[in-house]
Amino acid sequence: EHHYLITEDIPAIAQLGRELPLVVDLDGEMYLRPEGRGLLLGVYEREATPWSLAGTSWEFGNELLAPQLERLAEALERGFRRLPALNQAGIRKIVNGPFTFTPDGNPLVGPVPGVPNFWSACGVMAGFAQGGGVGLTLAQWMIEGEPDGDVFALDVARFGSYATPAYVAEKAREFYARRFRIAYPNEHWPAARPTRTSALHDALARDNAVCGVSYALEIPLYFAAAGRTAAEQPTLRRSEAFADVARECRAARTAVAALDAASFAKYEVRGPGARAGLDRMLAGRLPQPGRIRLTPMLAPSGRLMGDLSTVCLAADRYWIFGSGYLQAWHLRWFASVLAAADLTIENLSDRLAGIALIGPRARELLARVSGADVGNAAFPFMSHRRLEVGLAAADVLRVSETGELAFEIYVEAPGMRALYERLAAAGRELGLEPIGSYALNSLRLEKGFGHWSREYTRDYTPAMSGLARFVDYDKGGFIGRDAALRDRDTPPARRLVLLEVDAADADASFYEPLWDGATLAGFVTSGAFGHCCGKSLALGYAATAAAVPGAELAVTVLGERRSCRVLGAPPIDPRGLRMRM
Numbered sequence: 001e002h003h004y005l006i007t008e009d010i011p012a013i014a015q016l017g018r019e020l021p022l023v024v025d026l027d028g029e030m031y032l033r034p035e036g037r038g039l040l041l042g043v044y045e046r047e048a049t050p051w052s053l054a055g056t057s058w059e060f061g062n063e064l065l066a067p068q069l070e071r072l073a074e075a076l077e078r079g080f081r082r083l084p085a086l087n088q089a090g091i092r093k094i095v096n097g098p099f100t101f102t103p104d105g106n107p108l109v110g111p112v113p114g115v116p117n118f119w120s121a122c123g124v125m126a127g128f129a130q131g132g133g134v135g136l137t138l139a140q141w142m143i144e145g146e147p148d149g150d151v152f153a154l155d156v157a158r159f160g161s162y163a164t165p166a167y168v169a170e171k172a173r174e175f176y177a178r179r180f181r182i183a184y185p186n187e188h189w190p191a192a193r194p195t196r197t198s199a200l201h202d203a204l205a206r207d208n209a210v211c212g213v214s215y216a217l218e219i220p221l222y223f224a225a226a227g228r229t230a231a232e233q234p235t236l237r238r239s240e241a242f243a244d245v246a247r248e249c250r251a252a253r254t255a256v257a258a259l260d261a262a263s264f265a266k267y268e269v270r271g272p273g274a275r276a277g278l279d280r281m282l283a284g285r286l287p288q289p290g291r292i293r294l295t296p297m298l299a300p301s302g303r304l305m306g307d308l309s310t311v312c313l314a315a316d317r318y319w320i321f322g323s324g325y326l327q328a329w330h331l332r333w334f335a336s337v338l339a340a341a342d343l344t345i346e347n348l349s350d351r352l353a354g355i356a357l358i359g360p361r362a363r364e365l366l367a368r369v370s371g372a373d374v375g376n377a378a379f380p381f382m383s384h385r386r387l388e389v390g391l392a393a394a395d396v397l398r399v400s401e402t403g404e405l406a407f408e409i410y411v412e413a414p415g416m417r418a419l420y421e422r423l424a425a426a427g428r429e430l431g432l433e434p435i436g437s438y439a440l441n442s443l444r445l446e447k448g449f450g451h452w453s454r455e456y457t458r459d460y461t462p463a464m465s466g467l468a469r470f471v472d473y474d475k476g477g478f479i480g481r482d483a484a485l486r487d488r489d490t491p492p493a494r495r496l497v498l499l500e501v502d503a504a505d506a507d508a509s510f511y512e513p514l515w516d517g518a519t520l521a522g523f524v525t526s527g528a529f530g531h532c533c534g535k536s537l538a539l540g541y542a543a544t545a546a547a548v549p550g551a552e553l554a555v556t557v558l559g560e561r562r563s564c565r566v567l568g569a570p571p572i573d574p575r576g577l578r579m580r581m
Helices: 069-082 127-144 165-178 201-206 242-254 274-281 324-337 362-370 413-430 437-447 481-489
Strands: 002-007 022-025 030-032 039-043 091-097 108-111 119-122 209-214 217-223 256-260 264-270 292-298 304-314 317-323 344-347 352-358 383-389 392-398 406-412 432-435 494-501 513-516 519-530 535-543 552-557 560-566
Touching (some): 039 069, 108 127, 119 127, 201 209, 217 242, 217 432, 256 362, 264 352, 292 481, 304 324, 304 383, 324 344, 352 362, 352 413, 362 392, 362 406, 362 413, 392 413, 413 432, 437 519, 494 519
Parallel strands (some): 022 039, 256 432
Antiparallel strands (some): 002 091, 022 030, 108 119, 256 352, 264 317, 264 344, 292 304, 304 317, 392 406, 494 560, 519 535
């Protein structure tokens, strides 16, 4: 609920220098009020009161709710102190009406997963400000088949089945209370947590994990050193996690690290039409049995729809891996483009638990717990094997998100905790360390590896993002091929570049502007400190003329321009030998 107080004929209007009606909120903003003279005082409560949780009647329009001024006493006192004239003016009207809020405050727009030809355009809190953009996006989507750009932040498919009415109410109340506060890049709000946890959650908490949340799943950000509180303070600068993340990164580069892979999305596509259907849906070349390939997925416009990894288990059976928070989004797209194919799609994301072993001693650890030959000849890079690991039958993939030798081990979720304990015991003398997503981000930036929602979104094409090398332009019939060919043959306006930044105590993070002298040359998509190369790094899109190795640019970090330069190769293992050894 949101309250307004409307007063009229206040002498303060003249004192403010104009004989005009004003609207004033508690943040000091003033607006013209078209109907009559007066002041409108808008008050936001600290604790919102959910209303009509069972659903709003279709007959409900602009009706108001009963005034409840006792809930607003503290805020009203601040308003009256700020505008003393209110103490003499009478209150003419109290406006108390409901607002609509989603768990994250953004609208819910687009085709509803699982309900053909049903579209959503709701949760639009600021109707006048947002309505035009929401309407345009929905019209483009319906008519052209896709919106003009990345609108995932508005997409109804950004939430999964975990978003129950109780979850929504808790998160919406939290957003209401915090919407005018500073949001920090390392801040994860506490309401409705934990909602979902992985099979390793308790074991990781024992190891002092500091968790964030993605798709309502608790994920380790980093592991605080023994004896320290497992919490990170919100900040715009480098946090107390810095030294712990450095320790985790060093373990991954010099020994062996373990990463909980529960947040990865995992799908199985099987049946007589599986290969033909995937060959049409994916722009990359499909792997043969026992092999893995990176397979970009495109929209008809040629823009990116996914940076997926595809595993061929058999001629008629495939696994597809992607970002876990895209599950509803992926499955909606899969269903729409594979509807006519003779195949079955199953979401394995919750059924299968995974753990990644990363580092030069990862092979030694895997051999200890499996007893198998996992040498390079028997288990080459980008391949799959079925092994007994510990006591579990496991699917093991040799892939790397960090540029290091790495294996991902997947088992049925009930068996993961026992497997983890065996890995921990066997890896102790090898220097095994658990790591979180902060370390993963640092490690991937040292290799210049992109990430979905940052470097890869529906705003970009294969030529812009560097994914063109994974597109099989010679195969016919894949979705977006005609547009992809035009994209390949036309120099893009911007290209993805890796940057070394002369940072101080803060690193670039997301959407900071890039400058070529006084000219705006692009923007950052990811940033972090590279703990193993000792450099502050960033990925971003720069104008093609500036996207050349050695180019000197600048990036604005916390309001200050810091010099940066385009790197011609990643600072760690530029030839990519470690992950293939």
